[in-house]
Amino acid sequence: MATLDLENISKSFGSAKVLHDIDLAIRDKEFVVFVGPSGCGKSTLLRIIAGLEESTAGKIVIGGQDVSGAHPVDRGISMVFQSYALYPHLSVFENIAFPLRVQKMGADDLKARVHRAADILQLTDKLQLKPGQLSGGQRQRVAIGRSIVREPKVFLFDEPLSNLDAALRGDMRVELSQLHRELNATMVYVTHDQVEAMTMADRIVVLNGGRVEQFGTPMELYHHPATKFVAGFIGQPNMNFVPGVVAGVDAAGVAVDLDAGGRLVLPIEADGAAKGDRVEVGMRPEDIRLGEGLSLNVKVIERLGGVTLAYGALGDDTRFCAALDGVAPAREGEPLALSIDPAACHLFNSDGRVMRRKAAPALVA
Amino acid sequence: MMMDRYSLLQKIGIYLAVAIFLGFILLPFVEMFVVSLRPLEHLFSSPYRFWGENFSFDAYSRMWETVPLLGRYIWNSIFISGMVTGLTLIFVIPAAYAFARLEFPFKNGTLGIFLAVNMFTGAVLLIPLYRVLRTLGLLNTYWAMIVPGVAFLIPTGIWLLRSYLEKIPRELEEAAFVDGASRLYTLRRVVLPLAVPGLIVVSVAVFITAYAQQFLFAITFNQVRELQPLPAGLYEFIGYQDVTWNEMMAASLTGVLPVMLIFLFLQKYLVAGLTAGAVKE
Numbered sequence: 001m002a003t004l005d006l007e008n009i010s011k012s013f014g015s016a017k018v019l020h021d022i023d024l025a026i027r028d029k030e031f032v033v034f035v036g037p038s039g040c041g042k043s044t045l046l047r048i049i050a051g052l053e054e055s056t057a058g059k060i061v062i063g064g065q066d067v068s069g070a071h072p073v074d075r076g077i078s079m080v081f082q083s084y085a086l087y088p089h090l091s092v093f094e095n096i097a098f099p100l101r102v103q104k105m106g107a108d109d110l111k112a113r114v115h116r117a118a119d120i121l122q123l124t125d126k127l128q129l130k131p132g133q134l135s136g137g138q139r140q141r142v143a144i145g146r147s148i149v150r151e152p153k154v155f156l157f158d159e160p161l162s163n164l165d166a167a168l169r170g171d172m173r174v175e176l177s178q179l180h181r182e183l184n185a186t187m188v189y190v191t192h193d194q195v196e197a198m199t200m201a202d203r204i205v206v207l208n209g210g211r212v213e214q215f216g217t218p219m220e221l222y223h224h225p226a227t228k229f230v231a232g233f234i235g236q237p238n239m240n241f242v243p244g245v246v247a248g249v250d251a252a253g254v255a256v257d258l259d260a261g262g263r264l265v266l267p268i269e270a271d272g273a274a275k276g277d278r279v280e281v282g283m284r285p286e287d288i289r290l291g292e293g294l295s296l297n298v299k300v301i302e303r304l305g306g307v308t309l310a311y312g313a314l315g316d317d318t319r320f321c322a323a324l325d326g327v328a329p330a331r332e333g334e335p336l337a338l339s340i341d342p343a344a345c346h347l348f349n350s351d352g353r354v355m356r357r358k359a360a361p362a363l364v365a
Numbered sequence: 366m367m368m369d370r371y372s373l374l375q376k377i378g379i380y381l382a383v384a385i386f387l388g389f390i391l392l393p394f395v396e397m398f399v400v401s402l403r404p405l406e407h408l409f410s411s412p413y414r415f416w417g418e419n420f421s422f423d424a425y426s427r428m429w430e431t432v433p434l435l436g437r438y439i440w441n442s443i444f445i446s447g448m449v450t451g452l453t454l455i456f457v458i459p460a461a462y463a464f465a466r467l468e469f470p471f472k473n474g475t476l477g478i479f480l481a482v483n484m485f486t487g488a489v490l491l492i493p494l495y496r497v498l499r500t501l502g503l504l505n506t507y508w509a510m511i512v513p514g515v516a517f518l519i520p521t522g523i524w525l526l527r528s529y530l531e532k533i534p535r536e537l538e539e540a541a542f543v544d545g546a547s548r549l550y551t552l553r554r555v556v557l558p559l560a561v562p563g564l565i566v567v568s569v570a571v572f573i574t575a576y577a578q579q580f581l582f583a584i585t586f587n588q589v590r591e592l593q594p595l596p597a598g599l600y601e602f603i604g605y606q607d608v609t610w611n612e613m614m615a616a617s618l619t620g621v622l623p624v625m626l627i628f629l630f631l632q633k634y635l636v637a638g639l640t641a642g643a644v645k646e
């Protein structure tokens with residue numbers, strides 16, 4: 001059982017506090033992704049789990065055992081670094097064998113283990129090469145190979161794909177998901193790429209400024225973002241935020257007068273909101289349709305084939321993006337009439353906290 | 366590459382500067398060589414002639430008779446410098462690693478002191494050193510020339526190697542640490558193999574300096590003829606009547622030759638980048 005519990009982890013570098021009371025319970029065999037903007041403390045948190053960095057306060061518990069202060073090997077973790085961190089003077093075989101050599105494992109055992117890892121990662125015919133002779137994707141696989149030979153309980157990845165080109169990244173994403181299934185291990189994966197997060201994660205931790213904004217499944221984050229930050233971070237293109245004022249609250253939901261003109265009645269629990277409060281309506285570009293109600297001054301059109309992205313402004317200055325049909329009759333410089341199903345809207349109060357949606361799509365767990 | 370593009374004028378300027386610089390450094394060697402070929406009586410003839418008909422390599426064979434221990438002196442020079450280099454490395458490697466990677470109190474202060482020590486030449490400290498060596502009973506042994514050499518070169522070595530070690534990606538060591546390797550194991554299996562070019566640079570620098578500075582220690586701390594290095598041994602070419610300059614120059618060049626050959630051979634290691642493929646480019 002390799003559960004991983006972080007209890008009130010805080011970290012300061014000198015006077016700068018970069019992690020604030022992080023509390024997470026990661027289940028056995030779960031694939032958890034940390035996402036967040038650059039500098040939000042993802043790597044720092046991962047390094048604390050690894051034992052490369054000491055937390056200022058808090059506890060790390062792996063498999064029910066308090067390992068704060070323990071050596072990485074005793075924690076049963078292994079780590080794949082963003083830069084691969086391969087030993088350039090050693091062959092692929094020796095790179096993968098390194099953790100076993102440290103343990104002074106017997107030659108036969110060692111060979112068998114390295115070959116098994118190389119097999120899983122399709123590196124068998126590369127074992128005699130030096131890392132310098134490999135492509136980026138192969139190097140990444142060697143780094144992963146080195147982390148799996150030791151058969152750790154928890155795998156830690158720090159942006160392992162960020163140095164690869166887009167196509168290769170897609171392939172490696174699939175391979176990593178497969179690997180997770182094959183190894184049946186707990187994995188913690190750091191990235192700032194929300195596509196990686198959405199596609200690979202069982203659950204996602206969204207970090208912002210050293211705090212956990214939300215911890216949930218990809219679909220929870222997509223349909224029920226807890227904060228404006230999460231809503232804006234998850235989903236591509238990003239969610240639009242349209243400012244407005246609460247015009248009234250009744251059984252049907254919250255009526256909002258948009259600054260850009262028009263009134264929407266949203267099926268959302270008022271949650272203490274009262275007439276006159278400033279709010280922001282969150283609208284995902286993919287929920288926007290051609291219709292009546294919103295008028296977009298189109299500035300840029302991107303036709304991707306299947307979808308057409310229309311960028312522009314609602315009213316005078318609200319930046320807005322709509323993802324429309326591939327053949328949508330949108331033209332740059334011309335106004336475009338759009339509509340949205342009120343049930344698809346999110347509503348955020350002035351602190352950026354979400355108000356609960358009544359009618360949300362059923363979650364696929 | 367854009368960076369390598371110079372206009373013709375710039376190129377001429379650069380080559381001219383290099384030529385002048387090299388001229389200053391190399392002309393004395395050319396003169397040494399010419400003198401070594403010249404018969405002794407030509408040396409003081411005037412007007413001075415750069416080339417004469419009876420130039421020969423005679424001096425190169427006669428020098429071994431004039432100074433019978435010459436071979437021994439050359440060997441001593443190399444031996445002393447080699448020992449100084451080896452011992453210096455033994456001290457410098459762990460020290461430089463500590464300065465490059467560990468945090469400890471007074472780290473920068475200590476480094477500063479090391480730099481300051483570098484500014485003293487051995488000459489200032491000869492008398493105290495003499496007393497120390499006498500107390501330890503090391504006078505008139507090889508150690509009298511080796512120990513001070515090592516002591517003076519450790520700071521230089523630390524400064525050179527530390528900056529090299531700092532360039533080795535920290536993540537490599539962290540990876541080794543996560544995989545359970547101890548500091549020493551990491552140093553031996555990861556850091557040192559990657560630091561080979563740096564180690565060669567340090568060895569070469571230490572060897573050359575040791576070769577140059579042994580003269581001072583030899584004439585002050587050692588009276589035993591058989592232990593003298595070449596620069597001290599060259600004194601024997603100074604006779605009661607006259608100095609056999611041509612043989613002295615021949616002997617100097619011969620003494621430096623083996624060292625030069627080794628360095629020519631090592632040069633390719635100095636430029637080789639061993640860290641290729643370690644981390645993302």
Ligand SMILES: Nc1ncnc2c1ncn2[C@@H]1O[C@H](COP(=O)(O)OP(=O)(O)OP(=O)(O)O)[C@@H](O)[C@H]1O
Pocket residue numbers: 013018036037038039040041042043044045192
């Ligand atoms: N050794 C350190 N000393 C001082 N500050 C540090 C140190 N390491 C990280 N920080 C600070 O901690 C904060 C979080 O850094 P961290 O590397 O965890 O960010 P990150 O989320 O991984 O960002 P990125 O996506 O750019 O990798 C940053 O503000 C950084 O400046």
Ligand SMILES: [Mg+2]
Pocket residue numbers: 042043044
């Ligand atoms: Mg990072």
